[in-house]
Amino acid sequence: MNSTSDEKAPRQPRSAAETQALVERSIGRRNRAEWRFRAYGMLAVTSGILFVIFLFGTIFSQGASVFRQSYVQLTVFLDPEVIDPAGTRLPDDLITADYQALVRESLKERFPEVEGRKNLRELYGIVSSAASMELQQAVIADPALLGQKRQFVVLADDVVDSLLKGRTMRDAPEEERRLSDQQIGWIDALQADGSLALRFNSSFFSNGDSRDPEQAGIRGAITGSLLTLLITLLLSFPMGVAAAVYLEEFAPRNRLTDIIEVNINNLAAVPSIVFGLLGLAVFIGFFGMPRSAPLVGGLVLTLLTLPTIIIASRAALKAVPPSIREAALGMGASPVQVVAHHVLPLAMPGMLTGTIIGMARALGESAPLLMIGMVAFIVDVPQGVFDSATALPVQVFLWSDLPERGFVERTSGAIIVLLLFLLVMNATAVILRNKFEKRW
């Protein structure tokens, strides 16, 4: 642009002053470009931070309430006539007893003025159906309780919980509420004498899934996720490290290893649902493994994380200076000794970091688990890798479909727990990296 028109004649060498003038003219433009570039960067970072704040804000504002839950304190007479009329005290008889009747009796005692089937049913609706289970477990654990009057803290129904958390509007017309006026009256009475209150929601962490929102917890999903991740870790770490070490340290460089390398990189980019379909066809269809089992979930997630771990491990091996290998070889170490004594220990922090990041990704995966049936409604907490189970992200997916307010807060609560797990894993990765990098 600057060297446009007039000069046909050979250029005269510029004087220093001319050069300075030219440089000065371009400085303003350069500074503006610098400023613009920084502004773009700051804009990008700021908008990113705003989105993260918005995301965390919504999740925490919706999910924080899940950590407190309405509990009712009931005084229950554990009537031997109802529980064990035959007097056998055998566990089989204790299990089948009608504990619901005891809960009802206790409520009737608390509000003796209530009469009529309809009104009584409304009264009984205040307490969750989980209450009878609580009594049952207490009696089975200690049959000596029979005949005693005991205080029990049981879950309130989710509509009560909703009122206590301020989500049900008291001033709305009665027919638009799920609670009648007299129910609200009882609730206020129970709250006034301190027997109905919000407490720490331990059942959220100790229960499996449930149709009743107040009983639904994430223990089943967390256990399922941990079992799945255990399988994934046990398989993908040794396999990934072994594959990376072989490819990086021992394999000849030829067309075959080139193809393998390209394919590993491609596999890392394959959509996870495809791995789910593969797992369904191979592990369940061909090998006949159980559906919905953490074992199959772990195998599928192994396929998913292997490429990540191999790539990270190879990068970690590449980062080990060749001088260390030469030094060990020059000392007369065999190739396996070079790797085992020198290269692996130095590459291990990088490999572990890659593995943890791969594990974090596996923990957050839901799509491949849907394919292999880990999406079922499962109440029981899985006891082993062959039991039916679901995983945390799948639990989030399941709950997010349900309309009850209790499930909305549980969805966010499960997301918070999932995020905490991811945070801990990623922090571990960072700490590992920093700690071991210091050694040299």
Next chain:
Amino acid sequence: MQREPRNEAASVTGVAPAAATATAAAPPRNSPPLPPGITTTGVVTLDDPLISCRGVDVFYGEKQAIKNVSIDIARKQVLAMIGPSGCGKSTFLRCLNRMNDTIPGARVSGLIQIDGNDIHDKRRDVVQLRARVGMVFQKPNPFPKSIFENVAYGPRIHGLAGDRAELDEIVSTSLRRAGLWDEVKDRLNQPGTSLSGGQQQRLCIARTIAVNPEVILMDEPCSALDPIATARIEDLMDELRESYAIVIVTHSMQQAARVSQRTAYFHLGDLIEVGSTDKIFTNPSHKLTEDYITGRFG
């Protein structure tokens, strides 16, 4: 420009001088016969050499890095290998303990004997060779382990120490011989990488002599060190010469003149001239050698 002096070399020397030196006196004892086509000037063969190389070629893929090199290496002597960058002296050094095996695409042919045993013999393990021919590299490369572990590593993997006391003994002896003991005896558990560059290089030498080799190869061991550290290493080489054969590659002609008894001059993959260091530096026979040591190129 690069090729011109070489053509000249061929025209000046030809085959005759090397053949003349080799056959002039009585044939040397225990030294294999020279292959044809040797263009090296000077004293190639020796009586009862430790290492004999005959017709060694090295290829990196298609490129020939070493061309038909034959040389004998004496016991308890320092051989310096000098020459301009890329002349193949490091490549040749790495042939002697088969470190070229680790480079993909590298091919070595020709005969290399140590005490009459072919180092490429299939029945012999390269691990054994490298225990016999130790190596010190250009950049100090201690293992990122403690000073003790650095020195103990060789004896450990080769099973040289029967018990802990013997291992301690080997480590302290090696560190003493490498002139490092007084500086590190109180901190043997600190990482080897915490030492200064010169100390690290002496640690690498201690590590090498801990397995009691017969030959120590040194690939520009002082190029990353300051003059004081360099002087220490050179003194050390003088002491080590009493027990070991040392082959050193160096870019510093002063260093070659100071530490070595015999000097080999390489040029573009050819071994141009070998002889006693005094002779090479005062009265070189070959024009290329003379040009190099008088600083006309290189």
